[in-house]
Amino acid sequence: MSAQIATIARSPRRLAWMRRRKALGSFCRQFSHNRTGMAGLILLMLVIVIAMVAPVIAPAWMLDATKLIDAPRFAPPSWEHPLGTDHLGREIWVRMVWGAQVSLVVGFAATAVSMLIGTIVGIAAGHFTGWTGGLLMRIIDFFLVLPSLILAIVLSSVLQRGVWTIVIAIGLTSWAGTARVVRSQTLSVEARDYIERSRVLGAGHWHIIVKHLLPGVLPLVLANTTLTVGSAIIAESTLSFLGLGDTTMQSWGAVLKNSMDYSAATAGYWWYVLVPGIAIVLVVLAFTLVGRAVENIVNPTLRSR
């Protein structure tokens, strides 16, 4: 079996795959040695599992206010109500579990939009010289400088309310950082000899971008992705808190919005404010830790840090 593989393994495609598998293996090894990165990853896995089993551990009726007429309102944490209850008698922990779903989905979806735009614009800005690249660079700088929250507020105010509006609003306003990193990396890959060789052999823009530039920038995009998910989750909670979210959805930001509507902070309902906030901080921190660990591995210039 092994002899067989060794003989076939000579094809370029095979070689490429073997190289990639090896790189992945060494990446995983390096990552597992990063203690804070692993802590973040474990925490994330835990939250993702909890979000997925939400319907099992907390059936949907537990959120239905009509079924909770006898439930105590604003009950502080106790044995019956582990994290307290809200203004309708709903358990905070149930809302947290369901909120994890919304927050994670919005975080990932918005990041996907942001990464897609950022990678395309960044590669284009680095690859095409002349006025195209210059114009794209101007646009990137413009979006980098403009406060994304303000723009996201504007977008989600003028569009129909809903989860996807939030996703689009965050995605469309948070790609500039990625584009800037990708552009810089594209420029450094462009300067390498194999691109020159490829160009001499007659490769077009498409070939160079897909075969050479994209693999060169993807590791950085990956590192940026994990960091962006964290800020997308904060953005979602901020927009929900400002009343721009989908009122039918249970996101962590929506819980905090309710708590502010009932002046929980000054009325002494501390659990109502504390629990959702800690959930957000933990998840965002986990993404940040994982992202920094990935960044340390894929970006050798930062490794010394």
Added chain:
Amino acid sequence: MSNAVPATEAVILEEQGEVRPRGVPALKYASSKIGGALISLVMVILLGFFAFKILPGDPARAAARDRQMTPEQLEQLRHQMGLDKPLWQQFTDYLGNVFTLNFGQSYVYKQSVSSLIGEYFWNTILLTGTAAVIAIALGLWLGQKAGWLHGSTFDKLTTGTSLVLWSVPTFWLGLLLLMIFGGTLHWFPTGGMTSPNPPADAPGLVLDVISHMVLPVITMVAVVYAQYVLVMRASVMEERTADYLVTARAKGLRDDLVRSRHAVPNALLPAVTLVFMHLGGLIAGAVTVETVFSWPGLGKLTFQAIQGPDLPLLQGTFVVFSAIIIVMNLAADFVYRWLDPRVRRA
């Protein structure tokens, strides 16, 4: 929300090292930077037209949201808003209005948007300006120390705190402080800019405003200074291995002086630009902080505009916020040139 992921910062730091312009004449430098800012301003205005006149589909219907209206009334509203004119004419009307700072009437306040903004503008500048000064001073100081003592307990503690604070949503930190120091301990007022019956004498009034400012300023500083710490730390670490520091040490300078006289001034250069760039994040933070603490500023106005929805007001605050940030960035370019002699003279 902030785009300020560490990777971006590192890249920008690197880029500035590479493409630092050498010896551009002052006039040319100024005109190119001012030109760039003007282009950004034009882009904001175009974006505003696109977001407020084209995206909502039918702005008249959006304005009439939640209200019953007959088709005739809707038609009349359209005529009032100039929506029955061709698009290019709407655009020229819009341009004329923006340049004369006429954003129309606010639905919620029944007042012209520009007079509202004029009324609230300085409150926001007072709050964010104070927070910016404190955050920059604290962030740069902690950052240079952490970068210099890279790997020490101080560094780990500072970086750790910064990362945690960086993961905290601004508005939640505000709620938390409000709960602890306003609701429970009653050390500070829970909202507004002055007490219901403000003291009549000037010193009393100043103290009253300051006591209302403490919590919102702490909130903004806590969320923003973390970024400055990380930027300054990275920048100092870059300089730490530079040759001129070996020289400085070789002539017998104390470690403290090597840091404060040689490493820090050089590390400050790239950090300053990034600090100014991040002021945008501070302005955005104003929206949530002012909402939580009912501070009568542009952020609070934005929040009111969202609740309406009051699109003319939202458009006004959007344009003003963006303009503030563009001006700050222009200032950053000039400060950078003034700080870095290499940009001034070849």
